[in-house]
Amino acid sequence: MDSTDNGHFSMNGGDGPLSYVKNSSYQRGALEAAKAIIEEEIAAKLEISTNSFCVADFGCSTGSNSFPAMHAIVEAVKRKYESSSLKTPEFFVCFNDLVSNDFNTLLSSLPPDRSYKAAAVVGDFHGRLLLLSSVHFAYSSWALHWLTEVPKAAEGLKSVWHGGEERQEAYDAYLGQFERDMESFLKCRAVEMVEGGIMALLIPSLPAYWDPKKEYTVGSLADLLRSSLLDMAEKGRLSKTKTEIFNIPYNAPIPEELRPILQKSNSFSIERMETLKSETLLNVEGQVAFFRAVHQNMLTYEFGAETIEETFDLLKKKLEASPVYADPSNDRTLVVVAILKRNNV
Numbered sequence: 412m413d414s415t416d417n418g419h420f421s422m423n424g425g426d427g428p429l430s431y432v433k434n435s436s437y438q439r440g441a442l443e444a445a446k447a448i449i450e451e452e453i454a455a456k457l458e459i460s461t462n463s464f465c466v467a468d469f470g471c472s473t474g475s476n477s478f479p480a481m482h483a484i485v486e487a488v489k490r491k492y493e494s495s496s497l498k499t500p501e502f503f504v505c506f507n508d509l510v511s512n513d514f515n516t517l518l519s520s521l522p523p524d525r526s527y528k529a530a531a532v533v534g535d536f537h538g539r540l541l542l543l544s545s546v547h548f549a550y551s552s553w554a555l556h557w558l559t560e561v562p563k564a565a566e567g568l569k570s571v572w573h574g575g576e577e578r579q580e581a582y583d584a585y586l587g588q589f590e591r592d593m594e595s596f597l598k599c600r601a602v603e604m605v606e607g608g609i610m611a612l613l614i615p616s617l618p619a620y621w622d623p624k625k626e627y628t629v630g631s632l633a634d635l636l637r638s639s640l641l642d643m644a645e646k647g648r649l650s651k652t653k654t655e656i657f658n659i660p661y662n663a664p665i666p667e668e669l670r671p672i673l674q675k676s677n678s679f680s681i682e683r684m685e686t687l688k689s690e691t692l693l694n695v696e697g698q699v700a701f702f703r704a705v706h707q708n709m710l711t712y713e714f715g716a717e718t719i720e721e722t723f724d725l726l727k728k729k730l731e732a733s734p735v736y737a738d739p740s741n742d743r744t745l746v747v748v749a750i751l752k753r754n755n756v
């Protein structure tokens with residue numbers, strides 16, 4: 412990406428199923444700061460009288476990041492009830508992810524000292540998953556950037572690393588798909604949440620501008636992965652045609668693009684929106700491990716398992732060849748924390 416980029420790393424093409432979406436440790440970075448924001452908002456804004464309080468995590472993966480988040484939310488809600496005249500309710504946490512998720516790991520590693528009942532809710536969060544007016548707090552972290560599909564308008568376009576006039580077209584198509592997916596997510600949650608319910612969304616985001624000579628983002632890392640794939644094609648290890656139009660269904664918006672998308676929903680009001688540095692502090696090994704965890708299933712599906720080792724070796728060499736990636740403080744990836752409230756329209 413060059414300095415004139417508006418920061419997207421939308422990647423177009425390839426219509427593989429959502430089943431290859433994977434978890435990683437990259438999203439742990441800003442969790443503490445996000446937790447503080449969520450706790451403050453619960454203390455200030457939650458006003459629900461109920462005997463049974465339901466929290467749902469949409470895109471929970473195998474739980475390593477979800478458990479601390481659910482603990483923080485439940486404890487903050489308890490404190491809120493304890494500070495009022497209302498009786499503290501019982502808690503129920505619904506852990507949602509796609510059918511391909513490893514729910515065995517999730518359910519067998521539930522914290523033994525948890526103060527909530529737990530259930531797994533399987534399915535795509537762009538559709539209805541839970542009962543009408545049953546959720547009091549909805550949470551989703553590092554999951555909403557995955558799109559339901561590569562946008563039709565970007566299918567067959569060369570991937571954005573080729574530059575050229577197709578670039579803006581692909582960018583717009585990705586943003587449009589992200590907007591449509593957010594809309595269906597919010598529509599379904601509006602039905603499932605009670606009035607006054609709170610939603611916390613942590614969405615990876617990119618700055619509008621950064622200096623690629625001195626800085627990087629998860630987007631420029633993705634560009635290097637794509638350039639590793641192209642090198643593989645040059646070596647004859649992957650099909651050139653397939654590689655050139657290979658695109659990935661995720662999109663991280665710039666923070667300014669997110670607010671109007673969220674504002675479009677009449678069912679929620681935006682209570683607070685903060686942009687945090689992702690603070691991942693990964694070294695080169697960590698970055699390669701993160702990218703491999705996230706993309707391995709997808710690349711195996713597209714190009715075959717035998718190409719994975721070599722592709723990620725190439726990525727590692729590219730990262731090692733650039734002084735920018737050696738210092739994790741050069742990472743400019745952002746996370747937007749959005750706190751929404753289900754209104755009573």
Ligand SMILES: C[S@@+](CC[C@H](N)C(=O)[O-])C[C@H]1O[C@@H](n2cnc3c(N)ncnc32)[C@H](O)[C@@H]1O
Pocket residue numbers: 429432433434435438439469470471472473476477507508509512534535536537551552553554557
């Ligand atoms: C990068 S992981 C994030 C996991 C966890 N929330 C965290 O903060 O570490 C993204 C998760 O979202 C899930 N996911 C992506 N799209 C989804 C969808 N449409 N419906 C349900 N889960 C989805 C993936 O399967 C994956 O487990």
